[in-house]
Each structure stands twice: as structure tokens, then as C-alpha cells.
Amino acid sequence: MKVVGFNGSARKNGNTACSLNTVFAELEKAGIETEMIHVGKEKIRGCIACHGCVKNQNQACSFEDDPVNEWIRKMKQADGILLGSPVHFSGVAGTMKSFLDRAFFVATVNGGLYRHKVGAAVAAVRRSGGISTVDTLNHYISYSEMIMPSSNYWNVAYGLHPGEMEQDGEGKQIMEILGRNMAWIMKVIGHGKEAFPAPEPAAKIMTNFIR
């Protein structure tokens, strides 16, 4: 079993990375393989609503000059997905959001590539905006029919300078419990899905509120 994690920060050793690594440590203790992908310093364009991914049905974004399609493939192959972002202006960091908009739109319009995978999100923040950032990240997971484990509080860790979240005892525990719950639910699903086959996917009903 494998979890792929995305660090939305440009800092490879920043507080988002530390938070993800804390979750990873628990997953690894449970025998689950992990891979971290650093998103924050990449040049990632936003979605331009060209709908090429709808038309082509090739599980890919029309932009081929950045790593988004490779990351879509990695998420498709993984059993679990972990999203992490630093809080920038009380929201998800821009590069991370550009990646997620494209990767999750492609997945949705190509038959639900992440359907029934286990997914969770974390945020790192100096002071304010952690909840709104985690909520935004959770929107990608809950839109995709993924299964979301939780912790004993919302998945936010505090710190300004790289590594400061290590001093946030409560934040560390939140990440540890999240990692243990994520490992457990992945194993339960892994063992149970033969005995209890997943529901059939449904054709999407789109009701657009145009007056």
C-alpha cells in the first residue's frame, strides 16, 4: 500500500513538510509506503477551462509542460492521497491550488480516478486561516468520492519559520493520530473490499442554476 503526499509549500523542510512527515511516520510504522512530492516551487499553470480533459478522455490535462499529468498518474496508482498546504492569505497557496484544480477536474471528468481512495489534508499556519485552508483542501477530497479519515481536532499545525511546528505539541499529536487513523482505514478497506464490493459509480447529474 502506498500514500502519495503533496507539499504545497516552496520550503522542502517547512512546517507543511514537517506536518506531512509526521503523518508519514505513522503510516510507515504501519508498513505503508510513502512518497512526498514538493509542489510549491514548480511552475504550474491554473486551469483555463479548455475542457480538453473532458473531450479527450485520456486522464490527462491538455497542458503537458509541467508535472501535473505525472502527479495525476501517481495519485491514480496510490491507495491514499495526502494534501498539505501552507496558509497564504487565509487560503491554499497559489501553486498548490493551480495543481489541485487541474488534477481533480481531470480525475472527475475521466470516470473518478481517485474514487474510494483514502484522502486527508493538513495545513501549516503562523496564526490565522488554518481552518479555511483545510476546508478548501477537503473540498477536493469530498468531491471525489474519497474516504476521509480524521484526527482529534482539525488538521492544522502552527509555526512561522521552518520546523517550528515541531514545538506545537497539539499539532504534532493531531498529525500522528491522523496518520494512525489513515493507516487503519486503508487496511480495513484493503481487507474488506473483496467481501464488500464497492457501490457502482453513478452517472453524474448536473443541475446548473441558470435563470
Ligand SMILES: Cc1cc2nc3c(=O)[nH]c(=O)nc-3n(C[C@H](O)[C@H](O)[C@H](O)COP(=O)(O)O)c2cc1C
Ligand atoms: C505569502 C504568504 C502569506 C501568508 N499568509 C498567512 C496568513 O494568512 N495567516 C497566517 O497565519 N500566516 C500566513 N503566512 C505564514 C505561513 O502560513 C507560515 O509561515 C507557515 O508555517 C508556512 O508553512 P511552510 O513552512 O510549509 O511554508 C503567510 C506566509 C506567506 C509567505
